[in-house]
Amino acid sequence: MKRIFTGLTLLVLNITTFANNNLIVNIKNGDAVSYPINDINEILIVNNIISVESIAFNSEEISLDVGSTYQIEYTILPTNATNKNVIWTSSNEEVASIENGKVNSVSVGETIITAETEDGNHIDTLKIIVTSVSSLTDNNDLINIYPNPVHDILFIDSKDAKRFEIVISDMSGNLLLSQFDNTEINVNNLSNGIYFLTLIINNEYFNYKLIKN
DSSP: OOOEEETTEEEESOEEEEETTEEEEEOTTSOEEEEEGGGOSEEEEOSSOOOOOEEEESOSEEEEETTOEEEOOEEEESTTOSOOOEEEEESOTTTEEEETTEEEEOSSEEEEEEEEETTTOOEEEEEEEEEOOOOEEOTTSOOEEEOSSBSSEEEEEOTTOSSEEEEEEOTTOOEEEEEESOSEEEOTTSOSEEEEEEEEETTEEEEEEEEEO
16 A cells, blocks of 8 residues: 655555664555654554545635735545645745645745645645735825835824824734834834734724734
8 A cells, every 4th residue: 555654653554574773665566665763753554544535725816915824724535534644835935935734924926835645645736925015004094104014114104194193012912112293113123023003193093914024
């Protein structure tokens, strides 16, 4: 039977012998494959293997903002397949990386996420488009905040607004910065990541996602 090897787990049906600290495994075409014993933590002997027949993503294309994440949804058939392990790759990790089906967007661009089943080498792909919001504009177009993502200086185009407050907090809601009527805000001391930005103007609150890189 076909052998399946994943990380520290080896799933096999026919084991021929142990030799020279190696595990010798029969595979379907009559060849034998050798694995160092020290690299294996677990051996599963399965009597009735249910092979994977297909893998399919629930979407063909996803658009993400820089700094955001997305958990890919997919289906492996049959649902009771013995080995549902998947090997994930990104064609451009500078745009987005992938780990255990979770996409982490890094920079503006496009990449192709590929999922390949360990059993049967079935493949499906997903196109990821990462975009950047160049500015933050409140609902009444009273003020613009840019750039986003920001590296060091956040600029405020106050337009007709006479009084406003900018509040920046972390993802846990902790207040990090608060400034009044300032058209240039230095965020260089903030670590790279995602923050909440709240604009308070005319007693109204507008909330945005700010990306620091």
